[in-house]
Amino acid sequence: xxxxxxxxxxxxxxxxxxxxxxxxxxxxxxxxxxxxxxxxxxxxxxxxxxxxxxxxxxxxxxxxxxxxxxxxxxxxxxxxxxxxxxxxxxxxxxxxxxxxxxxxxxxxxxxxxxxxxxxxxxxxxxxxxxxxxxxxxxxxxxxxxxxxxxxxxxxxxxxxxxxxxxxxxxxxxxxxxxxxxxxxxxxxxxxxxxxxxxxxxxxxxxxxxxxxxxxxxxxxxxxxxxxxxxxxxxxxxxxxxxxxxxxxxxxxxxxxxxxxxxxxxxxxxxxxxxxxxxxxxxxxxxxxxxxxxxxxxxxxxxxxxxxxxxxxxxxxxxxxxxxxxxxxxxxxxxxxxxxxxxxxxxxxxxxxxxxxxxxxxxxxxxxxxxxxxxxxxxxxx
Amino acid sequence: xxxxxxxxxxxxxxxxxxxxxxxxxxxxxxxxxxxxxxxxxxxxxxxxxxxxxxxxxxxxxxxxxxxxxxxxxxxxxxxxxxxxxxxxxxxxxxxxxxxxxxxxxxxxxxxxxxxxxxxxxxxxxxxxxxxxxxxxxxxxxxxxxxxxxxxxxxxxxxxxxxxxxxxxxxxxxxxxxxxxxxxxxxxxxxxxxxxxxxxxxxxxxxxxxxxxxxxxxxxxxxxxxxxx
Numbered sequence: 001x002x003x004x005x006x007x008x009x010x011x012x013x014x015x016x017x018x019x020x021x022x023x024x025x026x027x028x029x030x031x032x033x034x035x036x037x038x039x040x041x042x043x044x045x046x047x048x049x050x051x052x053x054x055x056x057x058x059x060x061x062x063x064x065x066x067x068x069x070x071x072x073x074x075x076x077x078x079x080x081x082x083x084x085x086x087x088x089x090x091x092x093x094x095x096x097x098x099x100x101x102x103x104x105x106x107x108x109x110x111x112x113x114x115x116x117x118x119x120x121x122x123x124x125x126x127x128x129x130x131x132x133x134x135x136x137x138x139x140x141x142x143x144x145x146x147x148x149x150x151x152x153x154x155x156x157x158x159x160x161x162x163x164x165x166x167x168x169x170x171x172x173x174x175x176x177x178x179x180x181x182x183x184x185x186x187x188x189x190x191x192x193x194x195x196x197x198x199x200x201x202x203x204x205x206x207x208x209x210x211x212x213x214x215x216x217x218x219x220x221x222x223x224x225x226x227x228x229x230x231x232x233x234x235x236x237x238x239x240x241x242x243x244x245x246x247x248x249x250x251x252x253x254x255x256x257x258x259x260x261x262x263x264x265x266x267x268x269x270x271x272x273x274x275x276x277x278x279x280x281x282x283x284x285x286x287x288x289x290x291x292x293x294x295x296x297x298x299x300x301x302x303x304x305x306x307x308x309x310x311x312x313x314x315x316x317x318x319x320x321x322x323x324x325x326x327x328x329x330x331x332x333x334x335x336x337x338x339x340x341x342x343x344x345x346x347x348x349x350x351x352x353x354x355x356x357x358x359x360x361x362x363x364x365x366x367x368x369x370x371x372x373x374x375x376x377x378x379x380x381x
Numbered sequence: 382x383x384x385x386x387x388x389x390x391x392x393x394x395x396x397x398x399x400x401x402x403x404x405x406x407x408x409x410x411x412x413x414x415x416x417x418x419x420x421x422x423x424x425x426x427x428x429x430x431x432x433x434x435x436x437x438x439x440x441x442x443x444x445x446x447x448x449x450x451x452x453x454x455x456x457x458x459x460x461x462x463x464x465x466x467x468x469x470x471x472x473x474x475x476x477x478x479x480x481x482x483x484x485x486x487x488x489x490x491x492x493x494x495x496x497x498x499x500x501x502x503x504x505x506x507x508x509x510x511x512x513x514x515x516x517x518x519x520x521x522x523x524x525x526x527x528x529x530x531x532x533x534x535x536x537x538x539x540x541x542x543x544x545x546x547x548x549x550x551x552x553x554x555x556x557x558x559x560x561x562x563x564x565x566x567x568x569x570x571x572x573x574x575x576x577x578x579x580x581x582x583x584x585x586x587x588x589x590x591x592x593x594x595x596x597x598x599x600x601x602x603x604x605x606x607x608x609x
Contacts, residue, residue, distance in 0.1 A: 003544065006540045006543070006544055009536065009564065010536055012564070013533060013563060016564075016568050017532055018391070018529065021399045023397070024396060121407075124410060124455055124457070125456060150459050178403065180400070181462065181573075183400070185523060186510040186511075186513070186522075186577045187510075187514045187583060212514075215515070216515060234521075
């Protein structure tokens, strides 16, 4: 009798579980930016830049992220960053601005994620906000992933997934609501952070690089389907000092991920996958030095990638743009910002929109600077 | 054969997680902590009169349901997210026992099969999950929490003490808590969509270690007393 009941319970559990599971996704295949094929990174020339407007009361800004908007939208690019009195200040919120296609100017910035409001919707407290990363799903809905800390500093961070409410994502209409905290760790979901842009996939989904950073640092790739539903995770390295991966596809299924190195006198580190992120192998360090600083990478086309990175081994005063055919060997393309030792130009972000490469970065933790690079042969924005 | 392989493949797949709905998570967060807090309150003040115990449970329950920073849920969620389903079921049973059972304030007993089939494996599992979080294991244990195969395997495992002819005495911790948590997880995906979070949270893991250490210490003392 007991055995029959136990078997019945097992069948019930199996049925309940199977009915709720989504269908498995096919192997991830990278999507390269539209309009970037045929553009040689070496031909990109600086064509404008400046500062993105800040919210009126913000004294500090950091960790920007750029999102290319679809054709037909009023904006070419949306920029997100965190702003407030200082990094980790209680009043830090997520700010955003859009580059208006008509006026060719950035719109006045506004806050789009407020800590207390998100906490009220979630039902539990959020101590600090940071590192926004945006993505458009197959339906054009905007998703935003931000670090929201529990008790402790950044190492107590969790990744909060937000999604656009309503149909309009023009800056003045943009409203975001929480989907939830991504379930990445048994230890109260603690210490997973997001920083770099996702890799769009041909199926309309994406792969989001995140990292663990409580004591040790290791990268993890998260898969999302075309509607932005979480579909699993894969650890990217066996090493424990690598974080903030930038995903650079060489082909649709063969990708390199380059990363910030936490070690002193470190170099940019790398891993690769040949099966769309299902399995990863560690690679030798790259020749590029890395002063424990964030990097940003973007593959424009197969064999054609760009990387924004701090090139000095001991400071964040030099921010450069480099280009590579294989994601491993890089050549200097342009100086993005060069200062003295105490200067800081850091946390770059890249995107491709309206036939141009867009770069943003933190300028002395006080503002977000931006630059645009166009192919030398033309290509109107 | 052609049917069996896809079914096995689907069961082993860790890339088809089903997550709970946001509204359900929000509701569970408050209700879960309300039950756990009520159980803790009763545990601390078990010798109160029946009316006082009812009032205590009511106050703690309502307090946990209050929205915003005045609620303990707001701060417990900030630090610990949501309690596991097993913690909530255990808390619910303790509240029921503390209010309505004749066993009353007596310490719950742990039947023998539970030690070997549930408590000890759970404590060891917690260490494995901790090591996995720190990437000190060669495999990704946390990902297995998204697979259907693990759910079935754990369901079968947690039913074993009952199948092997468990008790039930009302003074004993019931055998249905772990399988009940798994059944609820299969139905609701709470609290996070990952099976490990449903089965055991780190606070429950710490509690189990305390109970296990207490049991071992008592056993050691009893042996010493027997020898002398």
